[in-house]
Amino acid sequence: MIKNRVITIDPSGTGITGICLINSDEIIFCEYKSKIWEEHLKYIVDLLREWKPNIIVYETTNYIHKRLPGSLSLLKLIGAIVGLKYVFDFLKEVDSIAVNQVKPFKDKLFQGKEEIEKLTCKIGRGKGWKYKDKRISLHQLDALVVYHLWSERSLESKKSIKKKIKELKTKKRLGIRQQKQLKRLEIFLVEK
Numbered sequence: 001m002i003k004n005r006v007i008t009i010d011p012s013g014t015g016i017t018g019i020c021l022i023n024s025d026e027i028i029f030c031e032y033k034s035k036i037w038e039e040h041l042k043y044i045v046d047l048l049r050e051w052k053p054n055i056i057v058y059e060t061t062n063y064i065h066k067r068l069p070g071s072l073s074l075l076k077l078i079g080a081i082v083g084l085k086y087v088f089d090f091l092k093e094v095d096s097i098a099v100n101q102v103k104p105f106k107d108k109l110f111q112g113k114e115e116i117e118k119l120t121c122k123i124g125r126g127k128g129w130k131y132k133d134k135r136i137s138l139h140q141l142d143a144l145v146v147y148h149l150w151s152e153r154s155l156e157s158k159k160s161i162k163k164k165i166k167e168l169k170t171k172k173r174l175g176i177r178q179q180k181q182l183k184r185l186e187i188f189l190v191e192k
Contacts, residue, residue: 010142013037013073018139
């Protein structure tokens with residue numbers, strides 16, 4: 001079976017976009033900073049051409065407010081990311097995780113109530129978040145959290161994944177989200 005190559009994105013239309021490139025257990029972090037959302041998109045497109053992932057997962061929001069600078073640019077970038085599946089034939093899936101799932105999980109990481117393997121945090125000047133002993137930014141952390149929430153690796157054991165697959169397969173009809181969930185669980189069960 002061909003393993004998935006995944007890019008997860010914490011997008012920003014006018015600030016810093018955090019990105020994780022995931023191939024099996026290898027994770028490469030990068031980020032891009034600009035005040036122009038089109039430049040963020042160009043950076044992402046260039047990464048796609050080079051990396052050729054089959055899945056993109058991005059942090060999304062449905063919140064827009066005229067007082068928050070950059071919120072319209074963020075939504076434009078999110079729309080452009082969704083449209084990438086029509087541009088690159090190697091992309092099989094473009095999915096999202098809501099910001100209201102990412103932020104609480106990140107808070108639990110900070111409090112020590114959740115953990116991601118090989119991720120550490122030290123408080124104090126010059127400290128911060130590290131993955132495999134390499135420092136990562138908060139934007140890169142968000143991209144990593146997006147991946148873990150999407151893959152459900154940090155939330156469920158192999159046994160509970162098998163149980164969930166069995167439950168979904170016994171249902172007479174599956175909705176679109178349940179079909180996607182079943183497919184994703186089966187893929188990650190094989191990869192583990």
